[in-house]
Amino acid sequence: MPKVSDVPNLGKAVVDALQRGAPDIDLNDLPILQDMSADRLTENVIAINSNTPDQRQKFVLEQLVKHVHAFAKEVNLTTEEWMAGIKFLTATGQMCTDIRQEFILLSDIFGLSALVDTINHPKPEGATEATVLGPFFVEDAKTIQIGEAIASDGKGEHMLVKGRVTDLQGKPVARCLIETWETDEEGYYDTQYGEFEMDCRGRLYTDDDGNYSFRCVKPVPYPIPNDGPVGKLLRSMDRHVFRPSHLHMMFQKEGMEELITSLYFENDIFLTSDAVFGVKSSLVTDPKLIEDEAVAKSHGFKNGPYWHLDRDFVLITTEESKAQIAKEREERAKEVSA
Numbered sequence: 180m181p182k183v184s185d186v187p188n189l190g191k192a193v194v195d196a197l198q199r200g201a202p203d204i205d206l207n208d209l210p211i212l213q214d215m216s217a218d219r220l221t222e223n224v225i226a227i228n229s230n231t232p233d234q235r236q237k238f239v240l241e242q243l244v245k246h247v248h249a250f251a252k253e254v255n256l257t258t259e260e261w262m263a264g265i266k267f268l269t270a271t272g273q274m275c276t277d278i279r280q281e282f283i284l285l286s287d288i289f290g291l292s293a294l295v296d297t298i299n300h301p302k303p304e305g306a307t308e309a310t311v312l313g314p315f316f317v318e319d320a321k322t323i324q325i326g327e328a329i330a331s332d333g334k335g336e337h338m339l340v341k342g343r344v345t346d347l348q349g350k351p352v353a354r355c356l357i358e359t360w361e362t363d364e365e366g367y368y369d370t371q372y373g374e375f376e377m378d379c380r381g382r383l384y385t386d387d388d389g390n391y392s393f394r395c396v397k398p399v400p401y402p403i404p405n406d407g408p409v410g411k412l413l414r415s416m417d418r419h420v421f422r423p424s425h426l427h428m429m430f431q432k433e434g435m436e437e438l439i440t441s442l443y444f445e446n447d448i449f450l451t452s453d454a455v456f457g458v459k460s461s462l463v464t465d466p467k468l469i470e471d472e473a474v475a476k477s478h479g480f481k482n483g484p485y486w487h488l489d490r491d492f493v494l495i496t497t498e499e500s501k502a503q504i505a506k507e508r509e510e511r512a513k514e515v516s517a
């Protein structure tokens with residue numbers, strides 16, 4: 180059999196399509212599909228996809244087809260349900276703009292974003308766990324000195340965050356860049372206001388002994404965007420749309436694996452029902468309320484009380500990170516084949 184364009188007496192539609200860039204496949208290279216019974220359908224789709232040159236793409240698509248077909252069979256997907264799903268995904272796409280990513284939100288509320296993050300940033304015992312970056316990180320935040328504030332004065336409840344950044348052996352990570360960002364006392368990020376004025380975010384460097392400290396406001400819970408199809412879906416499942424209060428922190432130092440994480444706070448009402456599954460118990464902290472005015476002032480606050488949070492972070496090297504990813508991949512492969 181020849182290439183498609185070698186076939187005699189092609190209709191105009193086929194010729195036009197080839198001229199417009201439709202692939203001119205050598206028909207000899209294609210697997211021959213079997214009868215399209217429900218039993219054979221999955222293997223037929225996998226067979227016709229089997230010429231995919233990129234081996235990783237081929238593997239991922241093969242697994243996707245297998246799982247999607249198995250899903251349809253397992254739930255006995257009705258035509259109406261299939262159409263409802265198509266309509267939902269269409270609406271999700273139509274909700275997306277340059278600043279609104281409804282598909283990522285969909286991935287978030289089913290835990291897929293958190294899962295992909297965990298698969299790609301596994302940490303060995305003793306290292307600080309990672310969690311999702313979220314949509315509110317901004318480049319070029321103001322650089323502050325150790326002990327200074329990332330939040331403008333007079334807002335919310337004061338909080339001091341201090342500690343040390345080390346490697347797995349406990350050696351300090353000196354001059355490590357820390358980026359941190361949080362909601363203000365109302366639960367909004369600075370980017371969510373009509374006029375963008377940077378606040379409640381900043382960057383600082385650890386000292387030679389790995390120490391850092393900064394002042395901020397105690398963050399509060401906030402809703403994920405819920406005026407679109409994903410919000411409607413959550414309502415239909417009797418789920419809420421809130422994230423527990425958290426402080427985002429990101430650590431960068433040459434030779435070390437970048438750490439993107441967040442700190443959460445004990446007793447937060449949404450701690451055990453985070454709409455996007457970002458909470459890891461090792462990241463839950465318990466800041467202490469310090470009411471002594473003199474101590475508050477000694478840390479640079481105009482007045483007390485303030486929340487005091489001591490928190491160390493343990494980074495891993497890029498080599499340790501690669502080894503951990505390889506180890507966990509192997510373990511998952513064993514689980515899948517078992």
Ligand SMILES: [Fe+2]
Pocket residue numbers: 313315425427
């Ligand atoms: Fe956040």
